[in-house]
Amino acid sequence: MHTVQTQVTKECHHNLLKLEKDYENAIKYYSEALDLNPSNAIYYSNRSLAYLRTECYGYALADATKALEIDKNYIKGYYRRATSNMALGKFKAALKDYETVVRVRPNDKDARMKYQECNKIVKQKAFERAIASDETKKSVVDSLDIENMTIEDDYVGPKLEDGKVTLKFMQEMMEWFKDQKKLHRKCAYQILVQVKDVLSKLPSLVEITLKETEKITICGDTHGQYYDLLNIFKLNGLPSETNPYLFNGDFVDRGSFSLEVILTLFGFKLLYPDDFHLLRGNHETDNMNQMYGFEGEVKAKYTAQMFQLFSEVFQWLPLAQCINNKVLVMHGGLFSEDGVTLEDLRKIDRNRQPPDSGPMCDLLWSDPQPQNGRSISKRGVSCQFGPDVTERFLEQNKLDFIVRSHEVKAEGYEVTHSGKCVTVFSAPNYCDQMGNKGAYIHLRGSDLKPEFHQFTAVPHPNVKPMAYANTLMQLGMM
Numbered sequence: 001m002h003t004v005q006t007q008v009t010k011e012c013h014h015n016l017l018k019l020e021k022d023y024e025n026a027i028k029y030y031s032e033a034l035d036l037n038p039s040n041a042i043y044y045s046n047r048s049l050a051y052l053r054t055e056c057y058g059y060a061l062a063d064a065t066k067a068l069e070i071d072k073n074y075i076k077g078y079y080r081r082a083t084s085n086m087a088l089g090k091f092k093a094a095l096k097d098y099e100t101v102v103r104v105r106p107n108d109k110d111a112r113m114k115y116q117e118c119n120k121i122v123k124q125k126a127f128e129r130a131i132a133s134d135e136t137k138k139s140v141v142d143s144l145d146i147e148n149m150t151i152e153d154d155y156v157g158p159k160l161e162d163g164k165v166t167l168k169f170m171q172e173m174m175e176w177f178k179d180q181k182k183l184h185r186k187c188a189y190q191i192l193v194q195v196k197d198v199l200s201k202l203p204s205l206v207e208i209t210l211k212e213t214e215k216i217t218i219c220g221d222t223h224g225q226y227y228d229l230l231n232i233f234k235l236n237g238l239p240s241e242t243n244p245y246l247f248n249g250d251f252v253d254r255g256s257f258s259l260e261v262i263l264t265l266f267g268f269k270l271l272y273p274d275d276f277h278l279l280r281g282n283h284e285t286d287n288m289n290q291m292y293g294f295e296g297e298v299k300a301k302y303t304a305q306m307f308q309l310f311s312e313v314f315q316w317l318p319l320a321q322c323i324n325n326k327v328l329v330m331h332g333g334l335f336s337e338d339g340v341t342l343e344d345l346r347k348i349d350r351n352r353q354p355p356d357s358g359p360m361c362d363l364l365w366s367d368p369q370p371q372n373g374r375s376i377s378k379r380g381v382s383c384q385f386g387p388d389v390t391e392r393f394l395e396q397n398k399l400d401f402i403v404r405s406h407e408v409k410a411e412g413y414e415v416t417h418s419g420k421c422v423t424v425f426s427a428p429n430y431c432d433q434m435g436n437k438g439a440y441i442h443l444r445g446s447d448l449k450p451e452f453h454q455f456t457a458v459p460h461p462n463v464k465p466m467a468y469a470n471t472l473m474q475l476g477m478m
Contacts, residue, residue, distance in 0.1 A: 027050045030046055041067040041074045041077060042074075044067035044077075045064060045067040048077075052083060057088050057378075058088075058376060060080065060087070064077050065077075075101060086291065086472045088380045088381065089291070098111065098119075099115060114472055117472050140305060146186060146189050151186055157173075158172035158173045158183065164270075165194075170268065174233075177263075177264065185306070191263060192266070195266040195270055196316060198269060199269075199317060200316045204318055204348040205318065205319065205320045205322060205342060207321070208324075209323075209324055210444070213446070216323065216443050218245075218248060218403055218440060219248060219424065220405030223253060223254045223255045224254055224293070225430075226460070227257070227459070229264065232455070241272060241275050243275075244272070245277065246278075246321060247265055247277070248405045249317075250281035251278075252293075254431055256293065256465055277321060278317055280317035280319055281331040282331065282354070284314035291473050292466070292470075293465075295307050315351045318350070319360060322342065322399075328342075328403075329403045330404055331363065332365045332367065333368055334393050334402065336357065336366070336383045341396065345363075362383070365379060367379070367407060373388065387416070387417040390402065390420045401450075403441065405423065405425055405426075408434055409436060412428065412439025413452050424439055428455060431466070432464065438456070438457070439452050440452075440455075
């Protein structure tokens with residue numbers, strides 16, 4: 001028994017030392033080790049790290065908590081639990097654990113830095129709550145004077161034509177971004193103000209009809225991987241009135257070219273408002289942007305004020321799209337309770353940060369599971385839903401299947417729940433480390449059968465993912 005246990009433990013450590021795309025194996029090996037020795041705090045703590053790396057923050061939190069139940073003096077457990085809570089936006093809980101680490105290890109510079117950073121966020125959140133009032137929050141748009149923003153003579157980049165996005169402008173902007181050049185702030189603000197106006201007029205559930213001869217391309221998460229976005233357009237053609245697209249959320253964060261991705265997508269939304277569709281993901285939210293890079297990237301390339309405007313625009317992104325009354329598309333998935341109807345989705349007041357529970361939260365956060373019923377989410381938000389949940393929802397709403405994104409898939413897509421739940425993910429070699437393919441889907445009006453197209457990652461300039469992320473999420477953990 002001891003020999004087997006030692007071997008399993010060695011394999012765990014071996015896997016954790018390998019590339020991060022092997023963290024799934026590390027989870028497997030640590031789980032085997034825990035089956036043999038369920039009272040080992042180190043195994044729980046190390047599996048917690050592997051869960052953090054694979055974005056299963058709910059499981060990571062549970063494992064770190066278990067490690068501390070076994071050994072309340074195990075300091076890495078506090079570190080892991082703090083990181084899990086940070087990832088979930090539970091800043092006060094994280095601060096308490098960072099305080100413990102700093103108290104026990106006063107000379108640990110990394111722990112002190114994380115404590116100070118977390119403390120700063122907690123104070124900032126308290127300040128934001130204190131100044132919030134019942135009065136209608138003033139929009140950034142009201143304080144902008146775009147007309148009088150000067151474009152300097154030495155700026156030779158793309159400009160909107162008479163204040164309008166054109167195909168020529170889009171082509172020039174994409175090339176400009178490809179060369180790692182910055183769009184003039186006046187042009188960026190023009191795009192944001194105009195796209196806010198367009199999005200705010202849309203319903204929370206967008207409904208479209210494809211004719212028999214028409215098709216639409218559905219893309220999943222792009223996560224700031226601009227050069228892979230360009231590759232999608234190279235492989236599948238630029239968006240147009242005859243080549244419509246639907247991008248299913250998580251345009252930003254993690255990848256370090258998120259501004260380039262989102263300005264390109266917003267530009268196409270302005271150029272083809274009826275044929276280029278965007279849905280909100282869980283990363284089009286303030287908490288995620290604060291932790292995973294987009295806020296830092298906008299502040300580094302432009303200003304804090306521009307990030308505030310992005311935040312306003314993201315709140316107007318629709319939450320779901322129904323195609324031919326038969327296919328429902330959303331970023332996350334189905335609901336924590338039965339009985340939700342399309343009419344309920346139409347009624348969602350989406351112009352806000354998502355709540356911690358309810359249909360809006362579920363649309364952005366939930367995941368499918370192979371077994372029937374529902375279970376606690378591996379992410380610590382929303383739920384996981386089984387094939388029976390999917391079947392009941394589709395039957396009640398007279399739908400054929402759902403398309404969702406939100407999860408990395410080795411092949412870029414996955415079909416589960418007897419063909420009723422389709423996942424598509426369009427960020428290949430996610431974060432430069434997962435080794436996955438990307439994919440997009442063609443849906444044709446004639447039969448609405450998903451047709452999958454896979455692609456691999458293309459080279460990009462040497463700017464690492466998470467370059468602009470909060471230092472607390474750099475995961476340089478003990």
